[in-house]
Amino acid sequence: MATQPVGPVPDTTDVAVRARGLRVVRGGRRGVVVLDGLDLSVPAGCVVGLLGPSGSGKTTLMRAVVGVQAEVTGEVTVLGLPAGHARLRDRVAYVTQQPSVYADLSVEQNLTYLARLVGASSDDVARSLEAVELGALARRRVGVLSGGERSRVLLAAALLGRPELLVLDEPTVGLDPVLRRDLWDLFAHLASEGASLLVSSHVMDEARRCDHLLLLRDGRLLADEPVPALLARTSAPDVESAFLALVEDAPARAGRPPGGRTGEGAR
Amino acid sequence: MTARRTLATTVRVLQQIRNDPRTVGILVGLPCLLLWLVAWMFDGTPVLDTFGPLLVGLFPLIVMFLVTSVTTLRERQSGTLERLMAGPVGKGDVVVGYALAFGLVAVLQALVVVGFTVLVLGMEVAGALWVVVLVAVLDAVLGTALGLAASSVARTEFQAVQLMPVVIFPQLVTCGLLMPRDQMPAVLEAISRALPLTYGMEALQQLAAGADFTEVRGAVGVVVLFIAGALALGATTLHRRTP
Numbered sequence: 024m025a026t027q028p029v030g031p032v033p034d035t036t037d038v039a040v041r042a043r044g045l046r047v048v049r050g051g052r053r054g055v056v057v058l059d060g061l062d063l064s065v066p067a068g069c070v071v072g073l074l075g076p077s078g079s080g081k082t083t084l085m086r087a088v089v090g091v092q093a094e095v096t097g098e099v100t101v102l103g104l105p106a107g108h109a110r111l112r113d114r115v116a117y118v119t120q121q122p123s124v125y126a127d128l129s130v131e132q133n134l135t136y137l138a139r140l141v142g143a144s145s146d147d148v149a150r151s152l153e154a155v156e157l158g159a160l161a162r163r164r165v166g167v168l169s170g171g172e173r174s175r176v177l178l179a180a181a182l183l184g185r186p187e188l189l190v191l192d193e194p195t196v197g198l199d200p201v202l203r204r205d206l207w208d209l210f211a212h213l214a215s216e217g218a219s220l221l222v223s224s225h226v227m228d229e230a231r232r233c234d235h236l237l238l239l240r241d242g243r244l245l246a247d248e249p250v251p252a253l254l255a256r257t258s259a260p261d262v263e264s265a266f267l268a269l270v271e272d273a274p275a276r277a278g279r280p281p282g283g284r285t286g287e288g289a290r
Numbered sequence: 291m292t293a294r295r296t297l298a299t300t301v302r303v304l305q306q307i308r309n310d311p312r313t314v315g316i317l318v319g320l321p322c323l324l325l326w327l328v329a330w331m332f333d334g335t336p337v338l339d340t341f342g343p344l345l346v347g348l349f350p351l352i353v354m355f356l357v358t359s360v361t362t363l364r365e366r367q368s369g370t371l372e373r374l375m376a377g378p379v380g381k382g383d384v385v386v387g388y389a390l391a392f393g394l395v396a397v398l399q400a401l402v403v404v405g406f407t408v409l410v411l412g413m414e415v416a417g418a419l420w421v422v423v424l425v426a427v428l429d430a431v432l433g434t435a436l437g438l439a440a441s442s443v444a445r446t447e448f449q450a451v452q453l454m455p456v457v458i459f460p461q462l463v464t465c466g467l468l469m470p471r472d473q474m475p476a477v478l479e480a481i482s483r484a485l486p487l488t489y490g491m492e493a494l495q496q497l498a499a500g501a502d503f504t505e506v507r508g509a510v511g512v513v514v515l516f517i518a519g520a521l522a523l524g525a526t527t528l529h530r531r532t533p
Contacts, residue, residue, distance in 0.1 A: 123369030148464035
C-alpha cells in the first residue's frame with residue numbers, strides 16, 4: 024500500500040525534520056503548553072502521517088516546523104537548517120487548514136500570483152492544476168468554490184515551486200473518497216520523486232497510506248515509527264487500536280487539566 | 291525584496307480591485323458627488339476655488355485609508371498573509387506592492403476628480419493644476435501607508451473602520467482647514483507640525499492662492515517622507531512568526 028522511496032534521496036540527509044525538546048506555549052502570559060518537549064524525526068523522501076485527535080497539537084507542530092509559530096523553545100532542524108531559516112522559504116511548502124487563498128480572485132489568478140513569488144512558470148501553474156484535478160475550474164472565482172475545492176487550490180499552490188518538504192495540514196478533509204484516494208496516490212508519487220511530506224489527519228484510517236507515523240495526543244508523542252513497527256509493538260490489528268493501546272499504556276499526565284486543550288484550528 | 295515579487299503583488303491587488311467594480315465606482319464617484327454638493331451649496335461664491343483643491347486632496351486620504359486598512363486586516367485574518375510570510379516574499383514586497391497598486395488607483399481617482407471639478411463644476415485653481423493632482427495622489431498613497439500600519443492594531447473589521455476617526459480626525463482638526471495654523475494655541479500648532487496631513491493641506495492652500503511647484507516643493511517633500519516612514523512602519527507590523 025505504502026510507497027517506499029525509490030533509490031537514495033539526493034542532496035538532503037536522510038532526515039527531513041528533526042526536533043529536540045520542542046516546546047510551544049500559546050496564548051500569551053497565561054498561555055497553555057501545546058507541545059511539551061517533543062523529540063521526533065521525520066524521515067526524508069517518504070509520506071509521514073501526523074495523526075491525532077482534534078486539539079492534540081498537530082497544527083502547532085506543523086507551524087513550528089514551517090517556522091511561523093512564535094514562542095517555540097527547543098531545537099527544530101528542517102532540511103539541515105533551523106526551522107524558519109530564510110533559505111528554507113522556497114524549499115518548504117505549507118498548506119494551512121484555513122482556506123488561505125484570495126476569494127475574490129480566480130483559481131488561475133491565485134496560482135499565477137503565487138507562482139511569480141516562488142519563480143515558477145505558467146507551465147508549473149498548469150501542471151499543479153492538473154495534479155489536483157482543478158483544470159476545469161481554473162477560471163472560476165475561488166469565493167464560489169466548495170471547501171474541498173478551495174483546499175485543492177492551496178495544495179496546487181504548494182506544488183508550484185517543486186518544494187523538497189511539503190507540510191500539509193488536513194489536506195483531505197471533506198473530500199469525496201475517490202478524490203481522497205487520488206490525493207494520497209499523488210503524495211506517494213511526490214515522495215517517490217524524492218520529496219518529503221508531513222501530512223496531518225485526524226482520520227486514523229488514513230494512516231494506511233503513510234510510510235511513517237507520528238501519533239500525537241495532548242501535546243505528547245505516542246509513536247514515531249513506521250506503520251508495521253507500530254502494529255507489531257502494540258500487537259494491534261490497525262492504527263486506531265494501536266492508538267487506543269498506547270493511550271491506555273501512557274501514564275496519566277500531571278499538571279494538565281483534561282479540558283485544557285487549545286483549539287488547534289484557531290489560526 | 292525583489293522587483294518581480296513586488297510587481298506580482300501589485301498586479302494581484304489590482305486584479306482584486308478590478309474584480310470589485312462597485313468599490314472602484316465608490317472610490318472615484320463619491321468624491322465627485324461630494325464636490326458637486328459643495329459647488330452647488332456655494333454657487334456664485336469663490337468657495338469652490340478656495341476649498342475645492344483642499345477637498346480634492348482630503349477625500350482620497352480618507353477613502354484610501356479605509357480601503358487599505360480593511361483589505362490588509364482581511365489578509366491578516368484569512369491566513370493569506372501568514373502563508374505569504376511562510377514563503378520567500380519579503381515584507382517590503384507586500385508593503386510596496388500594496389502602495390503601488392493603491393497609488394495607481396489614486397492616480398485614476400485624482401485625475402477623474404480634478405477633471406470633473408475643473409471641467410464640469412468650473413473650479414478655477416490659481417496655482418499649478420498638475421501639482422494639485424500630484425498632492426492628491428500623494429495624499430492617497432499616504433492614506434494607504436497609514437492604513438497598512440494601522441491595520442496591525444485592529445482585531446476585527448469593526449475596529450479597523452473605527453481607526454479612521456482615530457488616525458484621521460485629529461489631523462483634520464489641526465491641519466489648518468478649520469482655523470489658520472498661526473492662530474492656533476502654540477501646543478496645537480506644534481502638534482499639527484508633527485502630523486502629515488498638515489503639509490498636504492498647506493501645499494493645496496498655497497496652490498489655491500496661486501503658488502507654483504517651487505513654492506510648495508518643501509511641503510510636498512515632507513509628505514513623501516511621511517509616506518516612506520509609514521510604509522516602513524507598516525513593514526514592521528508584518529511578522530514571520532505569529533502566536
